[in-house]
Amino acid sequence: MASTGTSLHNRRKLVNTIMASLTSVCALLVTLLLLLIIGYIAVRGISSLSIQFLIDTPKPVGEGGGIGNAIVGSVMMTLFASVIGLPVGIAAGVYLSEYGRNWYGNIGRFVADTLIGIPSIIVGIFIYTAVVLPMGRQSGLAGSLALAVIIIPIVARTTEEMIRLVPNSMREGALALGAPHWRVSWNIVLPAAASGIATGAMLAIARVTGETAPLLFTALNSRFYNYYLDQPMSSLTVQIFNYATGPFEVEHAMAWAATLVLVAAILVINIFVRTLTRKRY
Amino acid sequence: MQNKISISNLNFFYGKAQALYDITLDIPEKEVVAFIGPSGCGKSTFLRTLNRMNDTIPIARADGTVTIDGENIYAPGTDVVALRRKVGMVFQKSNPFPKSIFENVAYGIRINGIHSSKSDLNHRVEKALHDAALWDEVKDRLSSSAFGLSGGQQQRLCIARALAVEPEVILMDEPASALDPIATQKIEELVVELKRDYTIVIVTHNMQQASRVSDKTAFFMLGKLIEFGPTYKMFQNPDEKLTEDYITGRFG
Numbered sequence: 001m002a003s004t005g006t007s008l009h010n011r012r013k014l015v016n017t018i019m020a021s022l023t024s025v026c027a028l029l030v031t032l033l034l035l036l037i038i039g040y041i042a043v044r045g046i047s048s049l050s051i052q053f054l055i056d057t058p059k060p061v062g063e064g065g066g067i068g069n070a071i072v073g074s075v076m077m078t079l080f081a082s083v084i085g086l087p088v089g090i091a092a093g094v095y096l097s098e099y100g101r102n103w104y105g106n107i108g109r110f111v112a113d114t115l116i117g118i119p120s121i122i123v124g125i126f127i128y129t130a131v132v133l134p135m136g137r138q139s140g141l142a143g144s145l146a147l148a149v150i151i152i153p154i155v156a157r158t159t160e161e162m163i164r165l166v167p168n169s170m171r172e173g174a175l176a177l178g179a180p181h182w183r184v185s186w187n188i189v190l191p192a193a194a195s196g197i198a199t200g201a202m203l204a205i206a207r208v209t210g211e212t213a214p215l216l217f218t219a220l221n222s223r224f225y226n227y228y229l230d231q232p233m234s235s236l237t238v239q240i241f242n243y244a245t246g247p248f249e250v251e252h253a254m255a256w257a258a259t260l261v262l263v264a265a266i267l268v269i270n271i272f273v274r275t276l277t278r279k280r281y
Numbered sequence: 282m283q284n285k286i287s288i289s290n291l292n293f294f295y296g297k298a299q300a301l302y303d304i305t306l307d308i309p310e311k312e313v314v315a316f317i318g319p320s321g322c323g324k325s326t327f328l329r330t331l332n333r334m335n336d337t338i339p340i341a342r343a344d345g346t347v348t349i350d351g352e353n354i355y356a357p358g359t360d361v362v363a364l365r366r367k368v369g370m371v372f373q374k375s376n377p378f379p380k381s382i383f384e385n386v387a388y389g390i391r392i393n394g395i396h397s398s399k400s401d402l403n404h405r406v407e408k409a410l411h412d413a414a415l416w417d418e419v420k421d422r423l424s425s426s427a428f429g430l431s432g433g434q435q436q437r438l439c440i441a442r443a444l445a446v447e448p449e450v451i452l453m454d455e456p457a458s459a460l461d462p463i464a465t466q467k468i469e470e471l472v473v474e475l476k477r478d479y480t481i482v483i484v485t486h487n488m489q490q491a492s493r494v495s496d497k498t499a500f501f502m503l504g505k506l507i508e509f510g511p512t513y514k515m516f517q518n519p520d521e522k523l524t525e526d527y528i529t530g531r532f533g
Contacts, residue, residue, distance in 0.1 A: 173439065173442075174388070176332065177442065177446055178392065
């Protein structure tokens with residue numbers, strides 16, 4: 001008996017060690033993958049990176065050029081898309097989790113899931129037909145709307161999931177004090193889920209910052225600084241696409257540098273939101 | 282002693298399943314009434330009918346009447362929000378909000394607009410914490426998180442939060458079941474203390490607790506009220522055999 005017990009014990013220990021090593025190797029792989037990508041981009045991109053590059057607009061090959069207008073365009077369109085998409089998405093998520101246990105909520109949930117799965121280029125085509133054609137030209141506004149369409153379902157679903165994690169006892173505690181339902185949702189449930197919702201919002205923003213396809217048809221591109229949303233607007237991703245598909249080596253180098261800027265920006269957004277939403281209570 | 286709450290012929294259903302059968306009971310003003318009975322006997326469900334907390338469950342349905350100060354709270358047009366302000370509740374598991382200690386107590390005051398000024402608000406928060414016997418332990422860290430408090434302190438914070446909105450009745454659903462003996466003793470002392478100003482209904486699994494804190498005890502089984510009477514009588518000389526069996530620990 002004793003020997004069987006020991007061998008069983010040893011076997012368990014062995015299996016445990018193997019599993020622990022296996023998972024930790026995979027975890028390392030994931031981290032390495034990210035570091036490799038960032039490292040590769042940094043190595044390829046750093047040589048063309050300069051202050052001038054960050055300020056300049058694209059120029060004919062051989063005369064330098066940069067991504068200043070693309071940065072401004074990306075920031076403006078992402079911001080405007082967030083301004084539209086985040087409130088709508090969060091409010092929809094609140095509805096789905098707090099009130100949406102009915103047929104209407106089920107439809108909303110299904111539609112949001114489907115929207116998340118739609119390839120972003122189709123969103124671009126949709127906005128092209130719905131906004132660009134009636135307006136008669138591509139514009140930053142159309143680009144922003146396309147990005148907002150991508151943001152809304154992601155934020156709605158993550159908000160819903162995060163709010164569902166708020167224990168029901170907390171809602172009951174507030175209701176028992178004589179708080180009306182909407183106030184419970186607004187100033188107990190939402191703050192309790194805030195850091196999770198912010199993470200979801202951040203993921204959505206990071207996702208659209210890297211979108212190219214929906215902007216190709218909608219915002220198009222611009223070679224100049226443009227601060228007007230009703231005009232075609234440049235963006236980092238489309239600019240990278242243009243540089244990368246150009247025939248010249250200088251252009252490819254600039255694509256790498258622009259990629260580095262984009263990845264760094266997404267990283268900064270991540271870190272910034274994470275510090276901002278650190279749990280205070 | 283005047284009756285604060287009168288329940289008559291109350292039946293309660295979760296969908297098709299009946300949870301309470303024809304309950305009739307009077308709860309006198311400024312006394313402590315304990316509900317005892319085995320798990321699943323409906324005592325918590327019954328407690329939650331008294332502030333219509335069961336309304337949050339879509340399939341729940343009550344019929345019969347529950348009158349508080351002469352008004353049927355199940356009458357159409359009853360303002361549930363106002364009802365819950367009048368009938369406060371403390372839950373089995375302490376459920377502080379993810380806010381500071383001060384804000385936890387201030388929340389109910391704010392949403393009901395009870396305070397007249399900032400200093401009045403401070404005063405009310407302090408008083409509620411005093412009444413819940415928590416002030417001395419938290420006065421130096423009002424702005425820190427409520428989650429930093431111990432389990433017993435959190436539960437007293439929840440009591441303070443309930444007191445702050447100036448209810449007339451306080452419902453307590455096994456308020457000490459998750460606490461250690463010392464914290465439990467504090468809650469019990471508090472209940473006896475609060476009786477001077479409030480009508481208290483307390484659900485408990487702990488027989489000694491019921492005998493220590495309550496004036497009257499109601500014994501439930503399988504959704505039925507088996508016996509209701511003065512606590513000393515229930516524990517010394519109950520009318521019903523079932524009550525005696527339960528209290529002496531023959532089942533439950």
